[in-house]
Amino acid sequence: MATKTIAGKSIEVDAEGFLLNPDDWNEAIAEALAREEGIELTEEHWKVIRFMRQDFKERGQIPTIRRIKNAGGIPVQDLYRLFPDGPAKKAAKIAGLGKPQGCV
Amino acid sequence: MKKLLILGAGTAGTIMVNKLAPVLDKREWQITLVDQDEIHYYQPGFLFIPFGIYTRQDVIKPKRDFFPPGVEVIISPIELIEPDRNRVKLQNGKVLNYDILIIATGSHIHPEETEGLLDGGWRQNIFDFYTVDGACALAQHLKYWEGGKLVMNVVEMPIKCPVAPLEFVFLADWWFTEQGIRDKVEIEYVTPLPGAFTKPIASKYLGNFLEKKNIRLVAEFNTGRVDSTRNKLISWDGREVDYDLLVIVPTIMGADVIGRSGMGDDLNFIPTDPHTLQSKQWENIFVIGDATDVPTSKAGSVAHFESEILFENILRYIDGRPLLPDFDGHANCFIESGFGKGLLIDFNYTVEPLPGKFPLPGIGPYSLLEETRMNHWGKMMFRWMYWNLLLKGAELPIEAQMNMAGKRR
Ligand SMILES: Cc1cc2nc3c(=O)[nH]c(=O)nc-3n(C[C@H](O)[C@H](O)[C@H](O)COP(=O)(O)OP(=O)(O)OC[C@H]3O[C@@H](n4cnc5c(N)ncnc54)[C@H](O)[C@@H]3O)c2cc1C
Numbered sequence: 001m002a003t004k005t006i007a008g009k010s011i012e013v014d015a016e017g018f019l020l021n022p023d024d025w026n027e028a029i030a031e032a033l034a035r036e037e038g039i040e041l042t043e044e045h046w047k048v049i050r051f052m053r054q055d056f057k058e059r060g061q062i063p064t065i066r067r068i069k070n071a072g073g074i075p076v077q078d079l080y081r082l083f084p085d086g087p088a089k090k091a092a093k094i095a096g097l098g099k100p101q102g103c104v
Numbered sequence: 105m106k107k108l109l110i111l112g113a114g115t116a117g118t119i120m121v122n123k124l125a126p127v128l129d130k131r132e133w134q135i136t137l138v139d140q141d142e143i144h145y146y147q148p149g150f151l152f153i154p155f156g157i158y159t160r161q162d163v164i165k166p167k168r169d170f171f172p173p174g175v176e177v178i179i180s181p182i183e184l185i186e187p188d189r190n191r192v193k194l195q196n197g198k199v200l201n202y203d204i205l206i207i208a209t210g211s212h213i214h215p216e217e218t219e220g221l222l223d224g225g226w227r228q229n230i231f232d233f234y235t236v237d238g239a240c241a242l243a244q245h246l247k248y249w250e251g252g253k254l255v256m257n258v259v260e261m262p263i264k265c266p267v268a269p270l271e272f273v274f275l276a277d278w279w280f281t282e283q284g285i286r287d288k289v290e291i292e293y294v295t296p297l298p299g300a301f302t303k304p305i306a307s308k309y310l311g312n313f314l315e316k317k318n319i320r321l322v323a324e325f326n327t328g329r330v331d332s333t334r335n336k337l338i339s340w341d342g343r344e345v346d347y348d349l350l351v352i353v354p355t356i357m358g359a360d361v362i363g364r365s366g367m368g369d370d371l372n373f374i375p376t377d378p379h380t381l382q383s384k385q386w387e388n389i390f391v392i393g394d395a396t397d398v399p400t401s402k403a404g405s406v407a408h409f410e411s412e413i414l415f416e417n418i419l420r421y422i423d424g425r426p427l428l429p430d431f432d433g434h435a436n437c438f439i440e441s442g443f444g445k446g447l448l449i450d451f452n453y454t455v456e457p458l459p460g461k462f463p464l465p466g467i468g469p470y471s472l473l474e475e476t477r478m479n480h481w482g483k484m485m486f487r488w489m490y491w492n493l494l495l496k497g498a499e500l501p502i503e504a505q506m507n508m509a510g511k512r513r
Contacts, residue, residue: 066370077328080340086324101399 007032018092018099022056025096033094037083041094045082048074052095062097064088105134108418109192109202111182112359113139115147115495116393116407117208118170122497123415125172128422135174136200138192140181142167145236146490147264148404151271151440153239154246154351155279160236162487170495182209185365187386204388204418207374209359211264211394211402217355218259218330225332230350233272234264242351246279251288252348257337258295259327262371263356264394264402266302267449269293270310271440272351277317278442294322294337294345303456306449309473313441356402358395373397378453379429381414388421390414400433400453408494409434412504434506438483446479448472452506461510465501469510 004013007028012020017036019025030049034041041049051072055063065088068074079087083094092100108124110117121137128135149163171177181195185205192200213234215221221230231245232238256273263269273293280286293300293314299307300314300321314321328340330350337345357363358372367385368374375384376396383389392414393407400406413431420427433453440446448470449457461469470479493500 064370070370076340080326080328084341 014099016093016099019096020098022053022096022098025053029096030094033096037090037094039083039090039094042082044078045094048072048079048082048091049095052091052097056095056097062092062100064100106132106203107201108133108135108204108206109200110135110137110206110208111185111192111361112208112210112393112395113137113167113171113177114144114208114210114393115404115490116210116395116411117206118144118167118495119408119411119497120206120208120392120414121175122170122172122495123411124418125175127419130174134176136176136178136202137171138178138180138182138194138200139167140179140195142179144170144495146487147234148490149487150233150236150239151268151275153236154231154233154242154272155275156243156247160240163236165491182361183364185361185367187365187367187383187389190388202388204421205386205390206414206418207362207383207389207391207395208393208407209361209395211356211358211373213354214357215352215354217357218327220330220332221352221354223330223332225330225335225350228332229335229348230330230332230352232352232354234268234353234356245349249349251280251285253290253292253346254349254351255292255294255337255345255347256351257325257327257345258297258353259355260296261302262402263353265437266401267437267439269295269351269353270300270314273319274313274317274442275440277319281443291317291319292322292345292347293319294325294327296324296326298323301457303451305459306451306457306473309447309459310439313475317442362395369397377429378433379431380417380427381410381431382417382421382427390418390421398431398433401435401437403435403437404490404494405436406434408500409436409504411497430505432505434504436502438479438486440480440483441475444480445475445477446481446483447475448479448482450506450511455506455508455511458511458513460512463507463510467501472511 003010011024083090088100143164144167146163149158152158183195184193227241231242256269258269280289300310301307326340329338358368362368363372374391376391378398392410394402417427436450438446438448451457459473462472463469
């Protein structure tokens with residue numbers, strides 16, 4: 001476990017920089033995390049991030065791409081455009097959720 | 105009379121009925137089992153059909169051969185589960201009430217989830233081997249195929265038996281060598297994972313095998329659509345892979361009836377306690393086999409290990425005792441690697457597949473993550489074990505919980 005200063009706030013993160021506690025998150029942190037990934041957040045990004053945080057709050061699970069498509073109404077193609085190279089992981093990271101569980 | 109209802113008589117449902125029927129008091133409990141299909145498919149055998157090693161006949165048996173006496177068996181599609189009313193509706197109009205429900209409806213391929221996959225090329229130069237019909241059609245195609253570029257693609261994770269597509273390319277390398285046309289065939293393995301397998305150590309070992317066998321790995325490829333007029337796979341982020349022959353593992357989902365009944369996640373897998381196998385939402389519902397959302401491989405061996413824990417927990421539930429959180433995600437899979445050899449992996453929720461030895465009283469040790477003839481025979485013997493021991497709920501000489509003995513870090 002490590003701490004990292006993001007947007008002026010000291011925050012606990014895992015080895016890959018995912019927030020350990022989703023409640024530490026705020027919008028400035030999202031902007032900073034996005035910038036690290038080379039992404040400038042637009043309204044389209046925010047729609048995804050807000051849905052993910054809301055869904056996580058309600059269900060206690062990081063939504064998958066399929067969940068974001070089915071329940072959030074955001075086409076998969078858009079997710080890959082907005083969060084290139086692995087939208088499931090990248091969007092979860094910027095949304096301040098933990099690292100999505102890998103596959104088995 | 106109390107009612108225990110089991111939905112699905114595949115690997116897991118059949119094991120459970122064979123374990124429970126002999127011990128539940130027949131004056132108190134009526135056991136009912138429902139499945140839509142009268143045939144039991146030995147799905148691990150599908151892998152061998154494309155190469156003519158097994159035929160359809162080698163992988164099927166009538167389900168009734170495996171049902172214990174004193175159990176009510178109904179052959180009908182299940183229409184709807186109503187968990188809040190403790191009842192199940194069948195397509196034949198019957199309504200079944202239950203005190204305890206065990207769901208074992210498995211997982212199935214959904215090629216219609218991928219745009220273009222079912223267009224012109226399906227079963228022409230695009231095949232699956234996760235259904236017996238797909239495997240047989242592919243066998244027929246391979247018999248006369250003269251070579252070109254073979255692409256094995258996994259559309260998305262999770263899939264059942266995550267090693268099966270790797271085994272397919274290993275066997276293909278061997279088979280084309282036997283046919284004398286290996287030099288005319290290019291083999292490519294296209295996967296959404298960052299490497300050959302889900303876990304890092306096994307991924308490295310298996311990745312080396314791909315390289316050794318001259319099979320190209322294309323990683324982190326998330327298939328968005330198939331263009332069968334141009335013979336191309338196209339990823340969501342616009343990368344393209346062309347093929348002459350495409351063998352594909354389409355999206356895998358839990359049974360449709362789970363979705364219709366509003367009991368599943370977005371892939372129709374049922375939220376299940378990973379250690380007790382009780383449904384997270386309904387205390388008198390238990391889930392086993394591919395139908396659960398627990399984070400381990402979807403495999404027959406897993407269904408077997410789960411059955412030992414679930415059996416105990418059903419008896420405890422009936423007696424009003426707390427459930428045992430004993431399932432550890434144990435999976436044990438032989439990996440056929442071609443040329444009469446195989447590998448073995450053994451792992452659970454917390455321990456990834458490691459190299460070393462796998463002790464087995466009387467028979468072993470088998471080598472882990474290492475190619476041996478012994479592992480190949482293990483794989484071939486599995487069919488006999490499956491029909492004669494596993495389905496019948498017999499004890500196997502291997503513990504439900506994973507053991508570290510012999511493993512090397
Ligand atoms: C190609 C391939 C290779 C494999 N190799 C291996 C291997 O080497 N080792 C290994 O351990 N595992 C292997 N597996 C995985 C293994 O076969 C499955 O994990 C196992 O069969 C799962 O058992 P299950 O009881 O959960 O589901 P299944 O055995 O699939 O049974 C589900 C049952 O539910 C019934 N059902 C579903 N919906 C309904 C409905 N609405 N109404 C009525 N009935 C319904 C179906 O008819 C079926 O009988 C392989 C699978 C495949 C496809």
